Amino acid sequence: MKAIILSAGEGAHLSPFSETRPISMIGVAGRTLLDNTFGLLKSAGINDIFVVAGHKREKLIEQLQQQDHNGLNLHHVEQKRKLGIGHAVLQVKNKILPGEFFLLAYGDILTADNIFSKIQQSFHSFKCPVASICLPPSNQMFGNVFLNARMEITKIVEKPKGNNLGNYVLSGVFILPASFFKLLESSGNSMEKALKKVVAGEGLRASMWEDEWLDVVYPWEILTANKMIMDSWKETSIAKDATLEANVTLQGIVRIEAGAIIKSGAVLEGPCCIGEKSYIGNNSLVRSYTSVGKNCSVGSGVELKNCVVMDNSQIGRLSFVGDSVLGENVDMGAGCMTVNRDIDWKPISVKNGKRPMATGMKKLGAFLGDGVVVGAGNTIQPGTIVAPGKVLPACYSVKHK
C-alpha cells in the first residue's frame, strides 16, 4: 500500500521552530517526527511513501534526497500554494490509480506504538475506507466522531457544545480509496466535507487507537512528544565508536550515537540521548528526557534537564537548560540560565505574538529559534520565545570602561 504523508502545513502556533522548517522536521528524542513516521511505516510493511511538501519544503526535500532510507521508496510532491489540507492531498492524485486504496497520514502527529499497523489491520478486516480515531488528552480543537457497534462512523461533528461532552476524534490517519480525490474536488477541497461524503456514501469504518497520541501544535508540546518517545524506549544503546571517558556515569536508558564524546565526570540520567558527533563536557549533568541532536557541543559543568537541543547547537560552560527547546545552530554563551519556574509557582504563560497563552505548566523554560545567539551570562525568563536568528547581547555585571 502506498502512503501519503502531509507535511505542507505552516504550523503557525509552533513558532519559532515552524518559521524555519516544516513541522514534521522537528526533532525529538534524536530523530525528526518524519523519521519516526517512516520507521513506523516500514515496520507496518509500507515502503512506497509520498510526502507532500509545502511550507519550507527545501529543507524537507533535501533530507529526503540525502538520507539513507533503508529500503523505503521515498518521493516528494510539492504543494506550491498554501491552499489547505484537501488541496495538499490532491497533489498526490496522479500517483494513485483508480480503484486503489492508500494510507493518508498527517505529518505532525506522533505515536510511540504503530498506529499504521493498527489501521492496516482494521482495513484488512473491513476491506473498506477506515479512519483511525483516538481519545486525545483534550478535545478543544478536534472534530468528534459518532460510532455504532460495528465501528461504522455515523456522524462527524464539530467540537460538541455543552458540558461533559467529548468523544473519539479523527486522529489524522486514514486508509481511503482513489475515489476520495473526486470527493475532495467536489467538496471545494475541504477534507472535512469529503470525509462526510465518504461517511454518507461508501461508509467509513473506525479503527480505535488506544495508545498515546499527540498532535504537536504548540512549542511546549515538543517536550511532551520527546517524553512520549523516550518513554517507549526499552533498552540502552551506545554506538561502537562513541567515546566514553573514565568516570562517566550512566543511569537508566541512555542512547549515545556514533562519534559522540562524553567527557570524564559527566552524569547521564536516562532516558536521554546524545546525537552523532556531539560533545558532552566534563562534569556535565544530563538529566532525564534530554535530547541532544547531532554535532552539538555542551560545555563543562552544564546541566540539561527535560529539554530538546536540535542539531549543531552549542551550550557554553556552566549553563542550565531545562524544560526548554533549542533549535538548530543555537549558540548559547557561558553561564546562561533558562529559568524554568516563577517565584510564586504560578502556571507559566508563553507570549508568542500579541497575546500570552496559558500552558498550564508550572515548570517551563525558553524556546530559542534556529540560529539564536545568546550572549554569556543571560538569564532567560520562563516561557520566553526568541525568534530565529536573533542575537541577545552578553550580560555583564562588570564592564571595562
Added chain:
Amino acid sequence: MCGINGAVGLKNISELLFEGIRNLEYRGYDSCGVALMNKTRLILKKDVGGVEDVYRKHNVLQLQSNIGIAHTRWATHGKVTQNNTHPFASNDGNFAVVHNGIISNFRPLRDQLQKEGFKFSSETDTEVLAHLLEKFYKSSRDIEKAFVKVLNLIEGTYAIAFISSHLPGQIFCARRESPLMLGIGDEIKFVGSDFSAFIDHTKNAVILDDGEYAILSRDTYVVKNLLSREEITKPITKIEWDSETSRKGGYPHYMLKEIYEQPQTISNALDLEASGLDEIVELFAKSKNSYLLGVGTTFYVAKYAKYVFSQIAQEFYPSISSDEFRVLTNLNKQSLVFSASQSGETFDTLSALKYAKSKGARTAAVVNVMGSSIARLVDKVVLQGSGPEICVISTKAAVSQMVILTVLAMKLALKKKVITRKTYNQHMRALQELPEIIQGILNERSGFIHRLAHKYSGTRNWLYLGRGVYYPIALEAALKMKEVAYVHAEGMPGGFLKHGTLAMIDDDVSSIVFVPPPEDKSLYEATLHSIEEIRARSGFVLGIHFTEQGKNGALYSEELILPKVPPLTAPLIQLVIGQLFAYFTATSLKRNIDKPRSLAKSVTVA
C-alpha cells in the same frame, strides 16, 4: 495497478491463494485469475469479475495444488476481457506468468515473437513474458537463465511472478518499481504485492528491491542480484500484526467492543419471546419462597433484581451468592431458585442448582450460552441472546440480564395487579429507549470519561457509593474496577459511611457516588447527604449525576453529568459509566484488559 499473489507449500494452497488475492482486491479489480499445478501440468482459471465470483464460477477451490500464482487486475493495457486476464500461459503451456506494471517495449517484442511464430491470445503487454520465457528456455534448458535474459530484455516497470511445469516446486519472481515482497513461513513461502496477501500465515517478510529476483520453494528461498547473479542476504522484516485484531472488528479490546454492543444486546433482550418469560413469571407467582442466585457479577445482577422485584412487584426475594447458597437456604417443593450465569457453566451456581433440585425445588435461569450445563439442568431457562462475550470481564451479558430481570418483575407486578397496564407500558417504553440513550452516552461522553479516568488513574483506593438500587450498581461498577484495573474499589451503601467507613476518608481514599435523578426524591436527598459527609472531611468525590452542572454548588470535586432519563433505567446508565471508567483506568494503567491476571472467563471449578 494489480495485485500479485503466489504460494508454494506442503499442502493444498488453493484456499490460501484465494484468501490472499481477495485481501489484495483493494489494489483494484476488474478481473482475476489463478494458475495451479496438477502434478506436472499447469491449470489456468481466469475470468472477468471479483475474486469471489471468479472462484465460485470456476470451482477453483475444488482444485488441489501445492503451488500456485494468482492475480487481480485493474486494466491498463487491453480491455477487461477473459483473454486479457492474468495469468498468461506460454504457447507450449509450460509457463504461467502474472505481472503488475507496464512493459514499455512490449510492441517490438511482440512483433518479433509473432514473426517467430508465437501465437498471442490477448492485447496485453504481459503475454510477451510467457512467450519469451518459453523461447529462451528452449535454447538454454535453464529456467533461471531464461528469466534473467527476459528481465534484461524488457523495459518499464514490473512485478513478475511465474511458475513452470519444468520445475513444478518453484516460484520465480522479480520487481522493478512495482511492489513485491516475499512471505517466509515454515514449509510454505509466499510472494505478494503486499503483505496483506500472506499476513494471516506469516509475519516474516522479505522486501525485494529493484534489480533483484527471487526463487522460492517450499523449504527455502534465494534472492539474487540481476546483474551479478550473486546471492544477496536480505533482512527479514517482522510485520507488526496482531492476528486477533480482525476478530475484534477494529476495537482495541473485546471489553470495549462488548460495552459498545450493549445497545444491541439490550434490544435483543427486549425482543425475547413473551411466552418464555411468562412461564418464569408463573413460577415466581406460584412459589412460596424464591431465591435469586448468582456469583461474582451475576450475584450483583441478583442483588439488583432483589431491589427491582421489591420496588416494582412488591416481592422480597433474597439474593444469595451461589457459593453460600447451601448454608443459607431452606428449600422445599414450593421453593423457586432463579439463577443468572453468562456461560451457564459456573461451578458454584451449577452445584447450588443441583442441590436445589435434590431438595425438590423448582429451578430457572437466565443464561447466555445455549446448550450449557445450567441451561440443560433447570426447569425453565431464558436464553438472553447477547452473543458471545469474550472478554473475561462481563459487561453486556450482565446489563442484559438486569434488563431481563426488570421485565420479569414488571410482568409479575402486572400479573399480581400491583401496577396498572399503563404503568407497565410506561416502564416498557423507558426500557425501549435505553439502547439509544446508551448509544448517545458512548458517542458523546467517552472522551470525557476517558479524561477523568486518565487523570485519576493513580488513585489506589475508591469507595463506590450508592443507595437503594444504586447500591448493587456501585458493587458491580467497583467489581469492574477491581477485575480489570487491579485497583481497590469498595462498593458500599451510602448509609454505611457514618457507621464506620467515614473514618477512612483522607487523601488516599477517593469516592465515586452514583446519584439518582432528583425525581427519586428521598433517595436523591439521602445520597447528597452522604456526599456532604465526605466533603466535610475534605474527601474527594466524583459525582455521576443527572442534574445540571453547578446546581449543587461545590458539592462534587469532579462531576460527570448525564442526560435526563426515567428513574427506571437511570441505574443501568450509571453502570455503563462505571464500566467505561474501569476500562479507561485499566488502559491508562496498561493492564491486560481482556485477560486480567488470575481470572478466567467461566469458572468451572470449585
